Amino acid sequence: MRYLIWMLVLVLIILHQDYWQWENATLDFGFLPRALTYHIAISLAAAIIWLLAVRFCWPDAMIERELEDQDR
């Protein structure tokens, strides 16, 4: 799962570079330029991926070991 999530982060960074729709002047819902709609979706996707990351990639064990060592 951890590798899948870091792969998703990488995919998100690649998708951020959306050169294929540079010339697109569509207004989504009649008021949102496509360049904005797409990157709002990127922001929402980032929040979801970070939610998965803190759920499945959180370094609990490392933090506990480090802080236990401090207590000794």
Next chain:
Amino acid sequence: MTQLVVIVIYLALLVVLGLTANRMFRGTASDYMFASHSIGPFLLLMSLFGTTMTAFALVGSTGQAYRAGAGVYGLLASASGIVHSLCFFLIGVPLWTLGQRHGYRTQIQFFRDRLNSHAIGYLLFPILVFLVVGYLMVGVLGGGAVIEAVTQGAFEPSGWFASTGFGVPSWLGSAVICVVVLIYVFFGGMRGTAWANAFQTAVFMILGVVSFVVIADAIGGTDSFVEDLRVASQQVDESQLRRDKIPKPLFFSFLLIPLSVGMFPHVFQHWLTARNANAFKLPIVMHPIFIMIVWVPCVLLGLWASGPQSGIGEALAEMDPHDRGNAVLGLLVSTHAGPLLGGLLTAGILAAIMSSLDSQFLCLGTMFTEDVLRSGDKDERDDRRTVLIARTFVVAVVVATYCLSLVLPRSVFDLGLWSFAGFTGLFPVVFAAIYWRWLTAAGAICSVLTTIGVWFVLFIRSGFGANPGYSFPEQPLSLTVVTIPPLHPVVAIFVASTVALVVVSVFTKRPDDATLRKFFRPRWRA
């Protein structure tokens, strides 16, 4: 005059907040500099967001969208949503853990220990201070300029400040901002700073959305909010909806700029305030959403301002083209929202500026205290004396920054991006220090020297920042298999720094085993 009254009330509220935080002050250095590591998830989210969002988030985003169109959000905002959270996760959490374990109070203490070298500290200290001061200038000068612009005519009846259109002169506005921030940082320390940041972040987020709704209604002119949005967007020229004005290589380059957060000393200090590692989870998840809440309305307002129904076209046409961008938001508010909302929005802009200034002032005070005065001090620390020294340095830093802002030219506004580029160049050092055993002191030192060397050369080539469109390579560079297009200087700085770090580390002596065991026993994994 209404706007001036609102600003004065807002600044007074901040002073009260700082003095209230002082009532909870425990008298220890840890409490003054790190709020006794007691900051929970919500305050950490608000303070980190407030610290990383400067005035540029409100004023600059609107102005840039007016100039370059809808692509500005992808250029600056969605990239930050990905990369800032990445830095909080990959750099912030490990540094918090190491800070808890080894008692680090500044980045330099960490680097000295990790690399077993005092030289890295002596080298990094002036560079970090130099880059932070460049960043500070943007806030101090920006705050003064905003106050001067919105108080025009306020003193006409008394005849004061005629040379600045009867508005509060920028030097006086900057001084007032410095004094207010100084009061709540001096008395409230990190707790006051965190509270003020949370309050100010809420202020600029809420006021941004309110201004958006009011201006949409004024430009749209219908009874339906959604219809107002459609009318406002459909009057914009199609070229503003495309991304013709944003070169693709520049768009790629800007992906690196948010990495600067990983090396900001003031963000490092905020990380250390966390109550526990779990407090990072909320900021990591919510940071992209908060950026979206602030930036989407501002970018749409900038777009609408470029259309014929914005109501500010004539006023903008009369202005110097260089000043138009920064004036867009203020003109929209003053034209469509009236003096009360204008005053409130100005308070929101000042909130964005001050929520970065406070952390920067406090971190410079902490760095001077810990990395200069207390460097190598092994004795039991006298907390009261340490707090006194830190406070004295905070006052000195504020005074020095203010004096510098009086003598520097206004073009230093462009220094903000150069400051970020410098911090991005230092990012490989902190990343490698956490994740790469082979990093050596020589490698880190060469990387820092390369960063600052390349930074200076490119800064001079750009006319000391006077050419905001400066790119490197200056012309497309044809290699045998690929042509490198002109890119933002941050790319050259980052690549040179990384290459220096890797090459020199591979060929020089690694830290001893005891040092490596101290930092690499547990793997950074769940």
